[in-house]
Amino acid sequence: MILVMGGAGYIGSHTVKHLIQNGYEVVVADNLCSGHKQAVQNAHFEIADLLNPQSIDAVFKKYKIDTVIHFAAFLSVGESVENPAKYYRNNVVGTLNLLDTMIANNVKNIVFSSTAAVFGNPQYTPIDEAHPTSPINPYGQTKLMIEKIFADYRRAYGLNYIALRYFNASGCSSDATIGESHNPETHLIPLVLKAINGERENIKIFGTDYDTPDGTCIRDYIHVEDLATAHRLAIEHINEYSGEINLGTSKGTSVKEIIEIAENITGKKCPVVFTERRAGDPAILCASNQKAYKVLGWKPTKSMKDIIETAWKWEQNKKF
Numbered sequence: 001m002i003l004v005m006g007g008a009g010y011i012g013s014h015t016v017k018h019l020i021q022n023g024y025e026v027v028v029a030d031n032l033c034s035g036h037k038q039a040v041q042n043a044h045f046e047i048a049d050l051l052n053p054q055s056i057d058a059v060f061k062k063y064k065i066d067t068v069i070h071f072a073a074f075l076s077v078g079e080s081v082e083n084p085a086k087y088y089r090n091n092v093v094g095t096l097n098l099l100d101t102m103i104a105n106n107v108k109n110i111v112f113s114s115t116a117a118v119f120g121n122p123q124y125t126p127i128d129e130a131h132p133t134s135p136i137n138p139y140g141q142t143k144l145m146i147e148k149i150f151a152d153y154r155r156a157y158g159l160n161y162i163a164l165r166y167f168n169a170s171g172c173s174s175d176a177t178i179g180e181s182h183n184p185e186t187h188l189i190p191l192v193l194k195a196i197n198g199e200r201e202n203i204k205i206f207g208t209d210y211d212t213p214d215g216t217c218i219r220d221y222i223h224v225e226d227l228a229t230a231h232r233l234a235i236e237h238i239n240e241y242s243g244e245i246n247l248g249t250s251k252g253t254s255v256k257e258i259i260e261i262a263e264n265i266t267g268k269k270c271p272v273v274f275t276e277r278r279a280g281d282p283a284i285l286c287a288s289n290q291k292a293y294k295v296l297g298w299k300p301t302k303s304m305k306d307i308i309e310t311a312w313k314w315e316q317n318k319k320f
């Protein structure tokens, strides 16, 4: 049985759906502070909180767990700068509680939600795993600290781990039964689609003077279903490899290009306002995915068009 901590969230729920489609038995544990119970389909479900180790231990006692996938974390870069205590406590202390509970219950395998934010301002792109890590905000720091904790726990306690560093997770389930639903929403693609369907007045483009062909930031958008597949492959390779793996498409798309693609797909105009740069945004973030292919046999399968089409379908029929 696979335990998915934070399986009611965006990437977690898509991974759970994929695992179940591939014949895995799954228990989701979530405190529902930001996840959605309706996003968990066909899996066992338990309320548990990483800051309450007894609640986690109860899940390990109730189910026969062999591997954990850990998504349960706060993820807002801006909030992490304003309230670092919340991030270090929840993300780092919470993960320590989870790891200690795993070890006490003799469970040694973990796949972890890491992020491109561990790199900070890139020295070169595409960013491979040899690129130096130097986070520029507490959110990225928490994820990097956890990666280092894994390496120490591996040496001392024989932990097997794969930390998957996502670039820009985006898109939604192809059948539109689950999708992205953050509150507040800060991510570009859902905000563009909300501006298009009138739920928001406009989309603010944060900076048009970057050193990129059209002056707006370039990101590597990766479909959430491709990420889900990578988690399954990580489980299947966890006895052969421990370490960090970058997950992206290797292709960058600018903010202006996203808006153009969204306008083409929806057939509607997106109201745009040009504003100042947002603090902490590097001009270009793009992943090398060669290691993901070498270690996991993983390759992204979805295009930018798939991402926006599925996100649009979800935006129009949101269930939560």
Ligand code: UFG
Residues within 6 Å of the ligand: 075, 076, 077, 115, 116, 117, 139, 167, 168, 169, 186, 187, 188, 189, 191, 203, 204, 205, 206, 207, 217, 218, 219, 255, 278, 281, 285
């Ligand atoms: N952007 C806008 N307007 C908006 C929102 C975003 O112009 O209203 C721009 C940003 O400046 C950025 C791009 O759109 O250039 C993407 O922004 P997102 O907020 O969607 O995503 P980020 O690249 O900032 O962050 C994502 C994840 C983080 C993770 C980071 C790693 O959401 O959790 O990638 O690089 F830390």
